[in-house]
Amino acid sequence: MTLGKVEQYLRNEIKKHGTICLPLIDSENSTDAAAIARKVEEKGASAILVGGSSAIDQLELAKVVAEIKSKIKIPVILFPGNVTGVSPKADAILFSSLLNSEDPYFITGAQALGAIAVKKYGIEPLPTAYIIVGEGTAAWFVGRARGIPFHKPNLAVMYSLAAQYMGMRFVYLEAGSGASQNVPVEMVAAVRKQYEGTLIVGGGIRSPETAGQIAKAGADIIVIGTMIEKDGDWQEKFSSIVKAIRAR
Ligand SMILES: CC(C)=CCC/C(C)=C/CC/C(C)=C/CC/C(C)=C/COP(=O)(O)OP(=O)(O)O
Ligand SMILES: O=P(O)(O)OC[C@@H](O)CO
Numbered sequence: 001m002t003l004g005k006v007e008q009y010l011r012n013e014i015k016k017h018g019t020i021c022l023p024l025i026d027s028e029n030s031t032d033a034a035a036i037a038r039k040v041e042e043k044g045a046s047a048i049l050v051g052g053s054s055a056i057d058q059l060e061l062a063k064v065v066a067e068i069k070s071k072i073k074i075p076v077i078l079f080p081g082n083v084t085g086v087s088p089k090a091d092a093i094l095f096s097s098l099l100n101s102e103d104p105y106f107i108t109g110a111q112a113l114g115a116i117a118v119k120k121y122g123i124e125p126l127p128t129a130y131i132i133v134g135e136g137t138a139a140w141f142v143g144r145a146r147g148i149p150f151h152k153p154n155l156a157v158m159y160s161l162a163a164q165y166m167g168m169r170f171v172y173l174e175a176g177s178g179a180s181q182n183v184p185v186e187m188v189a190a191v192r193k194q195y196e197g198t199l200i201v202g203g204g205i206r207s208p209e210t211a212g213q214i215a216k217a218g219a220d221i222i223v224i225g226t227m228i229e230k231d232g233d234w235q236e237k238f239s240s241i242v243k244a245i246r247a248r
């Protein structure tokens with residue numbers, strides 16, 4: 001099997017840097033997505049994620065993707081919260097199944113509905129197990145997740161191994177955007193020990209220290225969203241995060 005261009009690129013970036021950072025731009029919240037994208041690219045982001053758990057405006061999403069793509073060289077990867085998160089001009093999509101949802105719509109339903117458009121537009125699908133940790137966030141609520149308790153790393157290991165055996169080459173451990181508690185380092189380490197694919201970790205990561213610890217525990221990709229959306233002076237901190245995860 002030959003890997004797609006973006007997946008191969010991500011693997012090379014991870015090989016080169018140890019852990020890489022993918023900033024998340026919410027197509028619903030971002031007033032100047034292209035400018036933010038340019039800044040994070042300059043500061044060492046390897047690709048840009050675009051999406052949101054309540055993103056339903058597909059015209060707005062298409063506009064944001066096009067604007068970002070016109071300003072940067074790194075890939076734009078969709079991070080859909082529903083079928084409305086599929087957009088023609090993106091390079092790739094986290095083609096994710098929310099494994100610990102109680103609603104089959106988020107496990108296979110949205111995927112079936114979105115698949116033909118992904119094929120038609122030629123967007124590279126990245127087969128991703130999306131696993132929500134904890135509760136109370138927008139992704140948890142919208143996705144009807146039965147969140148993995150923070151102090152139960154083995155439950156995350158069970159889902160990650162199942163994901164691997166089902167052929168998913170990415171696992172995304174998600175505490176949820178703006179989460180007050182990030183995915184615990186112990187959980188990341190436990191999953192890393194067993195899961196052989198690319199490990200993505202996100203939600204509530206705001207400091208170089210935390211990002212560094214999660215990288216050291218074995219995350220291949222760290223997602224940073226809220227920090228670049230809300231903090232006015234995020235740029236220096238973002239550079240420190242990239243530096244901290246590369247030094248793992
Ligand atoms: C593959 C296709 C077509 C769809 C997948 C659909 C799935 C599995 C959705 C999972 C459930 C879900 C709602 C995920 C949300 C993912 C996401 C983009 C989270 C980002 O969080 P924000 O939406 O930015 O949170 P805030 O609203 O708090 O900013
Ligand atoms: O916004 P934050 O808390 O950085 O989370 C990013 C991402 O994991 C959300 O899906």
Ligand SMILES: [Mg+2]
Pocket residue numbers: 026029052053177225
């Ligand atoms: Mg958001």
